[in-house]
Amino acid sequence: MAVSLQEEGVIRGWCPNAWRPMMAGDGLLVRVKPHLGRMSAAQAVALGEAALAYGNGLIDLTRRANFQIRGVSEVHWPVLLEHLCALGLVDGDGERESHRNILAAPDWRAGDDTARIADELRDRLAGFPQLPGKVGFVIDAGEAPVLAREPGDFRIERTLDGPLMLRADGRAEGVKLTVGGEVDALLALARWFVESGGAKARRMARHHAPLPALACDGARPAPPQPPIAPGRRRDGIACGLPFGGIEAKTLLDLMRSPGVTGVRLTPWRVLLVEGGCSTDVPGLVTDPADPLLRVDACPGAPACPQASVETRDLARRLAPLVPGRLHVSGCAKGCASSLPADVTVTGRGGRYDLVFGARADAQPLCRGLDSADILARLGAS
Known part of the structure; x- marks a missing residue:
């Protein structure tokens, strides 16, 4: 398999895939699009091992119900690509892979x-x-x-x-x-x-x-059902991923649990684990009332070169203080969410801006705050 980043181009502003990775602050992002959003336990274990061997061990769950391996070097990318094709998770033809943008209802x-x-x-x-x-x-x-x-x-x-x-x-x-x-x-x-x-x-x-x-003949869709929330299910368990990310070691522990047969990816930062599984897996959320499920936060600095501030540690500290939706963004692009949030904290020039009921690119109510200022303004004792 002959592949070249020079030929494919590493370009910002589009969705990456395994054949066309995107460069971020921590390395290449390599996106994997399992058919029907499902991987067998063996495939998921192999993907987790690959994320450790060829990336930095961090995996994103995207809004298209794809996995995204982070921190891949340009040297390791061709080897990882060949490995993913052999697993049946990536099409061996780059053109066909680029068209496989199918989101299926995960149930x-x-x-x-x-x-x-x-x-x-x-x-x-x-x-x-x-x-x-x-x-x-x-x-x-x-x-x-x-x-x-x-x-x-x-x-x-x-x-x-x-x-x-x-x-x-x-x-x-x-x-x-x-x-x-x-x-x-x-x-x-x-x-x-x-x-x-x-x-x-x-x-x-x-x-x-x-x-x-x-x-168009006037047909209207049925009223929508709510997204699947974390918790026990008749066929397994739904596990929430704070900020839509999971460590490869956590994925391996999850997929190696007795009775687990596979995993389904959803666009809601929730994994549907098929079969038996412990409800106590560090790094995962099984309580639908956990405040982290109401938080959007991008990777922030230093993982993203566009971000000027740390995001996720602050988001964890702020989550219990915000009864509604919280968005902590490393910059005004607001990549983690394009929607208004009850509380939005946006990085600018190494400091934080604060606004309520708005998007990350909105005119801030307060500018140039540090993390202690944000915590104090939201009621931290």
Whole structure:
């Protein structure tokens, strides 16, 4: 396998994958996109071992339900890529891998509509037109949508009265589908997107051309279900990852627990561990009321070169003091969350800005604070 970072380019501002890693302050980010968001226990163990051998032992869980190995050197990247391909976690063809942007409802079961459609879509992606790099598919075909708040340009969902429907992201209505024709409908909408200039808008929600009849007959999705929360489940346990990260050693301990058969990744910073597992795994959250689950915090300095402040230690100290949503961002880009938070702390020039009910790039209420100032203003004793 001949690979070259020089050929592929290490470029900021797009989503990395295993064939096109992105450089961060702690090394290359190598993204792994398991099909249907699931890995067997053996695959997860092998990935954890690879993160220790070729990276810095830190793994992110992304909003697209992907794993991202951090701290990979340019020397180790080709070896890691070959290893991930051998595990069946990365496609051996870089072009095919770049198109595998499929987010599936994580509570799928073998042979159900979500699994069936996602399988067919994966197998037919080569026949789809060239789409912008961040465009993705959402296959959310359970009894009611669980991914309604997650980004995705072409969406398969359940309607109010039961049948499946196709919906273009950003539109309230879509079109009902016939069983077995779902991927054909996705292909037709993808072709229309390209032919109508969607590549210029880059995302379906920003593409304002009137939808064709093939994409809208007034169908509306069923009311969404809430995201899966940490806690015991009938088929295992849901474990929350503070800040969406897990140490490779923790993943190894988790996957080597007696009775564990696999793990499913979700876009909510929660892992669904299949089979038996202890509820007491250091570094993981199994209490749905834990305040860390309400916190967004990027890696901060020094892991990110854009950040001028430390973020996650401060976020842990602030979490019990904030009853709502807390966002601690290393800079005004707000990579950990694009949404307003009840309390937002943003790094600027090595100090912290503070604002309430706003995004990281909002005009701050207070500027130039240190961590002690922030803690005091939020009521720390």
